[in-house]
Amino acid sequence: MSDIVNVDYSTRIPNNVSLTEDRQVLRALERWHPGYIDWWMQMGPQGFQESLVYLRTAVSVDPKGWAKFDYVKMPEYRWGILLAPQEEGRKIPFGRHYGEPAWQEVPGEYRAMLRRLMVIQGDTEPASVEQQRHLGKTAPSLYDMRNVFQVNVEEGRHLWAMVYLLQKYFGRDGREEAEQLLQRRSGDADKPRMLGAFNEATPDWLSFHMFTFFTDRDGKMQLESLAQSGFDPLSRTCRFMLTEEAHHMFVGETGIGRTIQRTCEAMKAAGIEDPYEINKVRDLGVIDLPTMQKKLNLHYSLSLDLFGSEVSTNAANAFNGSLKGRFQETKIDDDHRLESSTYPVLKLVDGEIKRVDEPALTAINMRLRDDYTADCQRGLDRWNKIIDRIGVNFRFQLPHVAFHRQIGEFRDIKASPSGELLDDAAWNGQKENWLPSKDDGDFIQSLMRQVVEPGKFANWIAPPRVGIDNKPGDFEYVKLAA
Numbered sequence: 001m002s003d004i005v006n007v008d009y010s011t012r013i014p015n016n017v018s019l020t021e022d023r024q025v026l027r028a029l030e031r032w033h034p035g036y037i038d039w040w041m042q043m044g045p046q047g048f049q050e051s052l053v054y055l056r057t058a059v060s061v062d063p064k065g066w067a068k069f070d071y072v073k074m075p076e077y078r079w080g081i082l083l084a085p086q087e088e089g090r091k092i093p094f095g096r097h098y099g100e101p102a103w104q105e106v107p108g109e110y111r112a113m114l115r116r117l118m119v120i121q122g123d124t125e126p127a128s129v130e131q132q133r134h135l136g137k138t139a140p141s142l143y144d145m146r147n148v149f150q151v152n153v154e155e156g157r158h159l160w161a162m163v164y165l166l167q168k169y170f171g172r173d174g175r176e177e178a179e180q181l182l183q184r185r186s187g188d189a190d191k192p193r194m195l196g197a198f199n200e201a202t203p204d205w206l207s208f209h210m211f212t213f214f215t216d217r218d219g220k221m222q223l224e225s226l227a228q229s230g231f232d233p234l235s236r237t238c239r240f241m242l243t244e245e246a247h248h249m250f251v252g253e254t255g256i257g258r259t260i261q262r263t264c265e266a267m268k269a270a271g272i273e274d275p276y277e278i279n280k281v282r283d284l285g286v287i288d289l290p291t292m293q294k295k296l297n298l299h300y301s302l303s304l305d306l307f308g309s310e311v312s313t314n315a316a317n318a319f320n321g322s323l324k325g326r327f328q329e330t331k332i333d334d335d336h337r338l339e340s341s342t343y344p345v346l347k348l349v350d351g352e353i354k355r356v357d358e359p360a361l362t363a364i365n366m367r368l369r370d371d372y373t374a375d376c377q378r379g380l381d382r383w384n385k386i387i388d389r390i391g392v393n394f395r396f397q398l399p400h401v402a403f404h405r406q407i408g409e410f411r412d413i414k415a416s417p418s419g420e421l422l423d424d425a426a427w428n429g430q431k432e433n434w435l436p437s438k439d440d441g442d443f444i445q446s447l448m449r450q451v452v453e454p455g456k457f458a459n460w461i462a463p464p465r466v467g468i469d470n471k472p473g474d475f476e477y478v479k480l481a482a
Ligand code: BYC
Pocket: 117, 118, 120, 121, 124, 125, 128, 155, 194, 195, 196, 197, 215, 216, 217, 218, 219, 220, 222, 223, 305, 306, 307, 308, 309, 310, 311, 312, 313, 314, 315, 324, 365, 407
């Protein structure tokens, strides 16, 4: 049975896909496993492989009780293959094959396109682990340290998820791709990861929390659209990955929220009313709000690039072929084929940013990106409420989509966060007001000191409201190796 809810932990690779009956795939995965562990030891969290970490492990795909918590050494984490249960009689919800039964095998004509989507998705997962591997050393508490490690092991599992699909459905090509996924390295000049944001450094915890808020949220949107896929094993895989993804975005949103809270409280206690009195705020040992806005500008714009070009034939082909749908496709009230509808796209027309109606089919990336922006804005609204509640006069804002772009319509122009087009001189004169400068980075770095006493937090971040798995405030989330 391929749709069992509980996970078989008796084999080396926990799974709910009856791997023991699938000898060839099991052998391919077992051959891949040692290379994965080598990669984890080399590129995973540095200095903590012997520590006992209070982690959740998926033990079921039942939404009501899918995880258990326990102390685990990260290299011994049980990375498994978990797919959401098969939906009886599932029909393809969009594209040319709308209404046909979902495919259990890869249709020959879509092999290359599907493989590409899975390889790109797979590539981001280990990339983020690589980007975050230094963070344990400067964790502001054991609670936060545990959270980054939880995110890391689950990104590792997401790599397994894509590797399983590649090995099961793409034969020798799939096995080669699975090898390549262990060879590329984030930021490497010769063999970089595939997408821009995954080659950037994550130098400090503010970056980590921004990354998990903005970039993991791109992950959510991309997984949501792949979860619509006519290729059922991909759909089921992504549906289960989304269950884990929610915690990653929680880590980002609450991480930034706690940083904002601490800064605003410290300002109030010191009688500082003006959030732009940056040096005075920094002297309190907290991160000033304008610097947080700059980090936000950076991470949002890098994440927008992950949606590809606004007008894309790749995206149109993937939708038309019923491989990658829209966000919440089944809830949208239209023909689900997009044969004649249009969608408004911001474009550069005669040197001005204008709204232009494009065929909805080629504007698929744009639509997903708009859904993403709306989702980000809701998070910002929640952060702004924290600022209001404490009574500081400041608001976070998303920059304009033309700001600081490297992909798509606006990659060759310069624009301010409010969307005003600028020449190079104006941009160079202002850019340090909009993006983190070296000084900003150095200041943030100066606050990054590891705090390992249970229940204690670095000065720049407030404690969380509740613990993980309802543990008390002084719970020892990580038992560091002696
Ligand atoms: N960087 O037609 P276009 C996550 C390339 S995050 C570099 O505009 P398309 C996670 C593109 O490959 C989610 N290159 O784009 C988060 C194409 O090249 P080829 C990851 C880029 O294909 C946190 C050319 O430009 N999942 O899970 O419509 C932690 C023209 O492309 C970029 C996915 O992305 C870029 N930013 O859309 C851990 C889902 N953008 O093929 C994990 C799978 C475009 O012509 N991927 N290019 O040589 C896709 O759906 C699409 O491939 C993309 C691009 C959305 C990425």
